[in-house]
Amino acid sequence: MITQERYRTTVKELLANGSIKMAIGYKPGSTPDRRRPLFIRTSEEAEQLVLDSTCVQNLSGYLVSEGLLSDEKRVGIFLRPEGVRSINILAAEYQLNADQIVIFGFDSTGREVRPLDGRSAREFSGLLNELKEKPLQIYKEPLLERIEKMNAKERFDFWQEEFSRCIKCYACRQACPMCYCRRCIVDSNQPQWVNTSSHTLGNFEWNIVRAFHLSGRCVQCGNCDRACPVNIPLRLINQRMANEVLDGFDHFAGLSATQEPVLASFKKDDTETFIL
C-alpha cells in the first residue's frame, strides 16, 4: 500500500512538472484479482492507480502504439523486471527510444510489493545481470521439468494435445510486447506459409513459428500464457527457447538497449554447444 501511495504521488508530480505526458499503470479489473491497464494523463486519473501483487501484465507493448512516442515526449510506465527487459529489446530493435521511457519499477514477493530503484532502463542493468546469473531458479516451472523428462514422442504427443485446443484467435500475439509487426507472417497469404485453419498442422505451424520469432527476445512475462483463452502453457515453449539461446549463445534477452538480436548476430565466443 505504501508503495502504491508513493508512486501515485510521484506520477502526479511528474505529470504536473511536465516530465512525462502520460503514465501507464494498473487499475481494478472485473474481479478482485484482475487488473486492467490504466493510462494516466491527469492527477485525478492517478487516483485510480493500483499497485499490488496481482499487477502481473507486462504493459510495455502499449508503448509501441502507433504515434504514442512520435512527439518525443516522455512516457512513464509501471514495470516488473521482465518489463524492463522488454523495453531494452524494443529499444535494441529500434521500436522506441529508451531515453523516452520513465520506468516505475516494482516487484513482489508473495503479496508484498516493493519498488525498484532506477527510472531509466539503463539503471536496471545491475538487477538484470543478476537475473541472468540465476534465471532458472527464478522461472522454475514444475510442468517444464516434467516435459523435459519426456522423450521426443511423449513431448510431441503432449504438445499435440495442448495445441489441439488452439482456435487461432492470436490473443497470444496481441498480448505479446514483442509482436509489434504491422503485418504478421500469418496474415501474409501470398503465399500462405502458415495454415490459418485450426487443425493439427496449422496449429503446430503457428505456435512453432511464434516460438522461433521469440527466440532470444522473450522475457517470460507470461502475457501470452495468461491471454490464451484455452490455457495452452505457451510460456513453457518460450522458456525452453530462452534456455536454448542462453546455453547456445550466452544470450539473455533484454540485458541492454544495445544488445544485438541473437539470430542476426555472430560472436566469435559463442559456445555453439549445438555444433557436433
Add this chain to the structure above:
Amino acid sequence: MAKIGVFICHCGENIAAKVDCTKLAAAMGEHPGVAVSVEYKYFCSDPGQESVKKAIREHNLTGIVIAACSPRMHEATFRKACAEAGLNPYLCEIANIREQCSWVHTDSEMATEKAMDITRSMVEKVKRNNNLQPIEVPVTRRALVIGGGIAGLQAALDIANAGQEVVLVEREPSLGGHMAQLSETFPTLDCSQCIMTPRMVETAQHPKIRLLTYAEVESVDGYIGNFKVRIRMKSRYVDMSRCTGCGDCITKCPAKKISSEFDCGLGKRTAIYTPFAQSVPNMPVIDKASCIYFKNGKCKMCEKSCQLNAINFEMQDEFIDLEIGAIVVATGFQIQNTAVYGEYGYGKFPDVITGLQFERLASASGPTAGRILRPSDGKEPENVVFIQCAGSRDPSKGVRYCSKICCMYTAKHAMLYAHKVHGGKTHIFYMDIRAAGKGYDEFTRRAIEEDEASYVRGRVSKVWQENGKLMVRGVDTLLGKPVTVVADMVVLATAMVPQHNAKEFAKTIGIAYDEYGFYNEAHLKLRPVESSTAGVFLAGACQSPKDIPDSVAQASATASKVLALFSKEKLEREPVIAINNEATCAGCWGCVLACPYNAIEKKDIRDRSGRLIKQVAYVNPGLCQGCGTCVSFCRSNSLDLAGFTEKQIFAEVMGL
C-alpha cells in the same frame, strides 16, 4: 493464362538411359498450363536451341522449363536462347534431371517418377516468374595487386602497360619477394637479381603504378568492379618524401648484429635497414623491435646522421582507403619450418641448411659474396649432401603435395657447387626426379652427366655429427643397401608452404583456401586464375607451389582477366536481389545486422509535408548479392528475393 514450354533433354544416354523421356514428356504435356512438351537428344546443341526458340515464338510461350543437366552447366545457354526468341531470360528455369536424378538412381521407373516431380515443380515455379532486368554496376578501373614478388610485379606491369591504373601493395620494406633472394635460376642459370631488379625499378617508376611498400591490406569490402580496400601503411620511421637512400643512417646504426631475414639468418643487418642493396624503394625502415632507441629511449644515431631530417620516431601507422575494381592476390609462399625434421638436425648442426640458405650462399650479393662456405667455420665444404623432399610428399609431416621446384633447384645447387668448388663432391638423396618443363630434364641430366652430381635414390633417416663431420645415414633403394655418407654440409630441399597468415588473409579478402592454406581457384582446369570470389584473381605460389615461369605465366593470365573486366564501362549483374515491402517493414533492422554485404540501408518514409512517418529497410541493388540471409531473418516476411520469391518457392514445393 500461363503457356509453359517443357523441353526434355536426353543428354545422349546420360538421362535417357534411366529416365523414360517419352513418358515424362507426355505427363508434362497434360499438366495444367503446359502448352508444349517435347523431348530431344541434345537441347544444348545448335538445332536443339533453335527448336526451343521456334517453340517460344510459335506457341507464344510465357515461360520455359528445360529438363536437363544442372543449371550450373547450361542455364546461361538457355537464358540466352530465350532472350533471342524475345522472351525475358529470367522466364527460363532448369529442372535438373541429370545430376539430381538419372546419374544417381538405378531404378528406371522410380527415376522417371522423380524426374516428373522435379520437372513439375519447376513448371509451377516458372508460372510465377517475373520479367527481371539485369542490374548494371559501374567498374572502377583500378587494380590492386597484393604482393611484390615476381608474380605481383608481372601482373602489375602487364596491367599498367595496357594503360590501366594499378596499386601494388608489398608487406616488406622492398619489392622482390623470394625471387630476389635467389642466386641463379634454372634451367638457364641466369642471375636472378639481374632479371628481377630491372622489373622492380620499372614497376617503381611506372606512371600507372602506385607503389605501397611496408604496407598491408587491412580490410576489403564491396564486390567485383567496386571493392573498397583499406591499406595500413606501417610506420617506417623514415619520411619517404625526404629520404634519398644515401645510407648514412645504416652505417651509423649501432645495433648491427640483427639476424638478416633476407639472408635467411646467414648475414647480419642493422636496426635501420634496407633488406638488400638493390631494394626498391631504396629507403630504409626502422625495425622497432630491434632499435636501441625504442628499447632504451636513448640513441637516435640515425636521426643525428641524417642530413635531410628524414628520420621521424613519432611516425604512426596510417590508413589509405582505395576504390578498386579488381584484385590480384600474389602473396606467395614461405618455406616450411625445418624444425619438424628433428632427425636431420636443422638448427642443431650449423652446417645443415635449407635450400634457400644455399641460394644466399651462392648469390653474388649474399653474405659470402657468392662463395659456398660452411656457416660453422667459414671453410669450403668438400662434400655436400642434398636431401630432396625434406618436407614435401611426406604425409607424416603434414605436407602430402610435391613442392614442384625442389628437384630442379637441387640439380641447380649441385651444378653451382660444382662450378664454384672444383673437385667438390655432391650426393643427392631423392625419391623421384620430377623435371617436367621446357629444358628441365635436359638440365637435370646436365647436372648428372657434366657436373657429376651423384644421385642416390632413397630417403635419409638420420644426420649426426662425428669428428667435425656430418654423417648422413640413408638407404640406396636401387642397391637395396643402407649407405652412410660423410659430408661437410647438408642442404635440405624444404617444402613450400602457404604464408603463415594465409588463412586469416583469405578471410580478409573473402576467398577460399584448401586444407593447407593455398588459395582455391574457381575451377582447377577451366578457371585456374580466378578465385571463387568474382573480381579476385590468383597469381603465383599463393595458389600452389610454382616455379618462376609458371608464376609469371599465371600473373600475365590474371592481368588479361583484369583487363577484360576493365574493357567494359559497366558490369551486368544478375538481378537476383532482395526487395523490401516498405508497407509491412517494421524497421527492426535485424536484416541490417544479418546482411554480410552491408547492402541494407535505412530509408526514411515521409509524408507530403516532409514529416518523418517511419524508417524502413532499403536494399542497395548494387551491393546485394542475393544470398537471402535477410529474407530468412525477416519476421514480418517483408523481404523477398527476386527470382526466388516466396511465391515461387512455395509453388515449387507444392508442385512436388
